[in-house]
Amino acid sequence: MTDLPPQPPAGRSRLSRRAALLLAAGGLAQASVPLLRPAARPSAVPEAARPGVRPVVEGLLAERAAALLRHDRAALAAGTAPDAAQAQLALLDRLAEVPFAELGYRITSFTEPPPEADRIVVAAELDHRLTDLDQYPAVVSRRLAFVRLPEGWRLAEDEPSGAPALWDLGPVRAVRGARCLVLGLAEQTELATLAARADQAVPAVGAVWGDAWPGRLLLELPGSESEFARLLDVQPESYQGIAAVTVAVSGAPEHTPADRILVNPEAYRGLSELGRRVVVTHEATHVATRAYTRGWTPMWLSEGVADHTAYLDTGRSARQIAPGLAQDVAAGRIPRTLPSDADFTAGAARIGQAYELSWLACGVIAREFGERSLVRFYQDVGESGRPAAGESPDAVLDRLLRGRLGIGVADFTALWTAEAARLA
Incomplete structure (x- = not known):
């Protein structure tokens, strides 16, 4: 689901640049948040001054x-x-x-x-x-x-x-799965069910992204949506309907895979079984890809690969996965540009379509060039370094696409635009 921008080490870690599934009329949509980096640590007081x-x-x-x-x-x-x-x-x-x-x-x-x-x-x-x-x-x-x-x-x-710690809000129960730990304020049975889903998500993500990540998940399930917002240190209305976000501990170096998945109980419970599977697998993908995710990684790419991985082998058609985009295309509104990072801001007007179009674009790469090419392209973007002064995001994307896939932005845009048109 999503990444977030810098905040001081409060009770939460820095929110990672992952998104969260929303329960939307007509289908599952997703919402995103910005990338949090660790705040500067206060300097130590000299012994002589103590x-x-x-x-x-x-x-x-x-x-x-x-x-x-x-x-x-x-x-x-x-x-x-x-x-x-x-x-x-x-x-x-x-x-x-x-x-x-x-x-x-x-x-x-x-x-x-x-x-x-x-x-x-x-x-x-x-x-x-x-x-x-x-x-x-x-x-x-x-x-x-x-x-x-x-x-x-x-x-x-x-x-x-x-922001508080989970145990500031109530008695914490712990359930260990084969590949995860779930800490929560909910009933033991609900925590165990969430652990079972996480255990299923880990190998599904590993099948795409390999084993260069720990292959273990930590999930936290507070007792209510208001507690979910408190753990994130945000206003409850900012994340209403968001089913989960991934956060990275603030004591860790910036790109280490030390992530936690924080689940919003009310939004999560409102999802179908498929929706819950997709949410957990999406978040697990963010954990697996964190080592390659940088501040310059476009949101459409980080959210798109997470959705692409989450929807693999679900049996859902493109129109079922991207109903909002399909409606727009049927009405003659065919997108011509990839979503901007701002389109993924929680509460943005077209956030659902931003997720759907990102899923579509990453699916085009996987289908036309192979699953491994999608993975390597994602890694290329992370390893490319910050854009040079004066280099536009489109120029960077064009360079990286040509280096990995052999096509530029114009040809890539034509590919996913044609794929979007077929949704009609």
Whole structure:
């Protein structure tokens, strides 16, 4: 489904440039979002400038992280103010099934309090990595409050500052599939069904894209559409009807395949069985292709290859997959240019047709030049580097098409335009 633009490490990772299936009248349409890159990390504070309370707070955070990692209730309570103990132990219960491999806090903002202060607020990042899934940590921004008691400083609050983590919203259940892990706030049976679909999607994607990716998926299923929006740190109306997006952890280098698929429960439940299969396979394709996806990769190509892969072997006709485009063509409105990146913005007027036309264009490449040529063309685009100063996107596309397929933009446009006309 989609990629997104830079945002600071809040509770989510950077949204990747994948799209999400929409439930649209007349058929399945898709919507896209922009590509998120990791925000710059705050510089470390020199040791010499860290007197007083800061070392104490750092010690408390290190002990807290160890207690969360070990699910050690006594150790967690020992570093917590009595008034906050119940809430913090409830947090430990909510994340009990999350398989952390590593977990740690890093202070990002700290002001040394005056001697008489009995409360301080600290900004920090919670880095965490999941067992057998993450090569790099996900980063959650936190706001922590500490109070001074007769026995010393103790934690009073640990809240998200920005997007929350899944366990901030409720008790997390975990279901492991053969090729995936599903974390969610839904019922166990729904998580297990989603895991089964993910297990089916991995080999389907591998059949097209090979095994140069980990071949494992992490999916998160919140309890409601509003929670889905909170996890993305967006307004709920911005992503209404979007069934899933793929996000990449903000602690990872820019093009590593450390992606999570975030599912919108309400939109996803509204899809047919085929629609759900297509959504998960589409998102899995984004995970598999992330190592080749760059900021200059056109949205029509990244979304088109994901849809092309997702619809393979579904038995659906072109008119069933692209009903909106078929209606336009029947009315004499035959597209003459590929969709722009702006056409994939969530809420864009013709976003459904943008997805359908992208699917069609990538299908033309696969049929006319072979599936492997589509894969190699996608990789060529990612490896081509940023366009040179003054080089237009059409000039870049023309150069890459000629290098891989032996045709230029004009001939390629003629191919998919003729294919679109046949939809009538």
